[in-house]
Amino acid sequence: MRLAAILLAVSALSGCTAGRDYVPPKIALSRAYHAPVPIAAADAQWWRRFGDPVLDSLVEMALAQNLDVAAAAARVIQARAAVQESGAALLPQASVAASAERTRQSLRTPVGAVSSRLDLPRDYSLYTVGPQASWEIDLFGGLRRGREAARADFAAAAASEDAVRLSVAAETADAYLQLRGLQARYDVVSHELSTERQLADLLGQQAAQGLVAEREHQRVLGESAGLEATLAPLRAAIAGQINRLDVLTGQQAGSDLLHAAAAQPVPDAPDPSGSAIPGELMRRRPDLVAAERHLAASSARTGAAMADYYPRLSLNGLLGFASIGTGGLFAGNALQASGGAALRWRLFDFGRVDAEVAQARGKEAEALAQLRGSVLKATEEVETAITRLAETRAEIALRQQQVASLTRSRDQARQGYEGGALALIDVLDADRALLDANDHLAEARAQAARESVSAVRALGGGWEPRS
Template sequence: MNTLASRFKRTGLFALSALFIVVAGCTVGPDYKQPDSTLTASYQNQTLLQQRVGDTPSPALDTWWTGFNDPELTRIVQRVLDQNLDLAKSFARVEQARAAAQQAGAIRMPQGSLDGKATRQRQSTESSQGQVGSAFPGYDRNQTLETLGVGASWEADLAGGLKRGEEAAIDEAQAAEASHIGVRISVASEAADAYFRIRGAQQRLAVAEDQVKTQNNLLDLIKDRMGSGLATNREQAQAEALVLQARATIPPLRTELATQLNRLDVLMGAQPGTYSQELTNSPQQYSVPTISDSQGPAELLRRRPDVIAAERKLAASNARIGAAISEYYPKVSLSGLLGFDTAHSGQLFSSAAFQPQAIIGLHWRLFDFGRVDAEVAQAKGANAEALAEYRQAMLKATEDVEDSIVTLVELESQRSEVDQEVTAHQTARDAAQDAYKGGAVSLVEVLDEDRQLLTSRDQLAQLHANDARAAVSTFRALGGGWPQAGKETTAKK
């Protein structure tokens, strides 16, 4: 009884609220307010980025790939942005979301329709109508039924549920646009990463092939010395083993080169092998640019597409709460029809055939055993989940930037050290070979210097490519790669 009384009491309160809404035209549910940011003003590793000086000035974040001063890279990234199929798919999803938002807005507007029908029939005299009609003089079983009507209907959005639904659809469309921007950033970064891995493989292949040539020269020297009785079979075998060791490093590098070329072709929306020849014949020169530190963590809220998308989804979930709450209130619909209906051909537009209608409808979910309560609770739960996802996206964005900065700076420090190491090994190797020619040292020392030189040169070539890749990762983490003012999501695909 108490539960029933409480239900009637709440129904009465809703009735009063509904009357107020009809008069005031309110929109139920909470109005959206973007959560306050708790991010710090600067990154933890900001100092490291400030101390770093790249080979070229910092490029615009919108088109960061131009900062590497590599026309081939610029051409590839632009081709990817024009031809990538993942980008085409994401833009198709944007168009779907925009259409859904347009539909949600159209639902709030009146709807009109035109219906007409002409039916030619021979009526059965055994039917109820036929039995009655056939009793009258002049009855004709052959009949033509004509109907024509113009109708209009409109649902009065008393509680603003349809408005909240439109708001949610618009927010979700904006989230889809942000996700599309994220795909753009991703494919541009993936293309640059594949490009620098290709360049790294090419440089390491050149190092390996040069090492094979050097080892063959040493082997030829040993063979000459054997002819003079100054070298042994053991020394020749050691030199041949080092040649084979250098050759063994080449197949994995060729595999890496081929797979990255295929990856890049697919990113450009082409069959593997389409553009590989271009990269084989083009110069292998690029520079790693400086990266501006003027953008703090708060800027990620405007630049990172994943954060933008999460915030828009949060706004949509907030609007869904209002749409759910509106189910507590009555729904009123208005419709009208101006029509003509006749069973006599040629008399459709007569006053006798005129048949207007006016309808007012009311629907109110008074008793549903808590279904609306559950729908509101579900909407609030989805909103709480979206809020957590938004905060998580902000934290993940700052983590990406912090990790990228540390990786970039430390790789460049390692590269500097290895560069000096290569110079030292080259000097030591040349000195060892000269000493071997003069008989001052054994071949073992020359071979050992060769191995160390090969390792350090290969590491330096790999670090050079990884340094560029780390810069790409940093630009990506900062949300670079799309012009904010132009909203790249409007680009045609």
């Protein structure tokens, strides 16, 4: 009865055996995003759209020398070798073996006793040489599903390498744009500090002549010291981004990669490249491609585990020579051959097979959940990045208007102070307001460029899946 029940259970599983093909999951998404900016065509070298040769060289250096990229490439090599190994498992296995051994029979063993009575030698050397082969017939697709899993793992590794390259390129661009933004803010403060020092020198001369009160001179000196103090954290932040670029490009931090380079304006933020249609996004974003291939690999491993419900058949054969002396080793009467077949069926181990299949199905369900989570996260990243880019551009336009108005206000305040109509405090307030506005404008320009990078990264960055 137990055997009949097992055979019925095996027959019931015939619709979901190792031969079951993988079907990509359907993930419901809206037809399009609420993209407030136009999306340009995909561009594999998207960083060149910034029009900055220094950025171009840094990204290319990072892609060539970054150690995370090198590690990802090494994982692809491992996955490719695993594919070759899984393919070889479907083919006959052949090897050549040779051995030599020296034997002395004990007279207290049956073989030794018989040898002594028949006057056969107790001491002899045995030499064997010849090929042997074996072949497991993949009757129920277990090996084939293992090969499918290895191929899916290889595709996932290749997509993961593209994801790492995209991440490294984006991180390098982000570090560079942060650096240019910090340098722009440093220039704003330095320019304002120079102006304040000129005013302090003028007031110092006037105070010495008794034309203005000494407190006004000291007030401007205090303002100048405060401005100079704000340069220190900016210098530290600039050094931090340069060190970040050093490491991203595969060099030791502090290698002076950009310390000697002159400050450059923040490049304008280009429109991101790539399709915002969810279906195309899933084909373009390498991390989503990798997640889907991991799911395919898990599905194939489930099929491979289910193949253990069925018997395994293997063939083996041996053809060689054996002799107790090397002189006649290859003589015709030294030839020996054998062949056979073996059947292995875990018939009374279905409890363990059930557990292995359950584990494989659990991993497949986990991979499916991870894929769906990755897709949802991708939609969040796209929506957020594009919205932030649009809003930051709107902020830049308003900041420019603010700087223009405050520049006129500051000029009028200085004219009023020189004419005696306004106090020094009015001039200093106007200077602080203009400095703050210029600082925010420089920060907004750098942030817009960074949001452009984030949008390109969220859209897949122009990296196409490998065939």
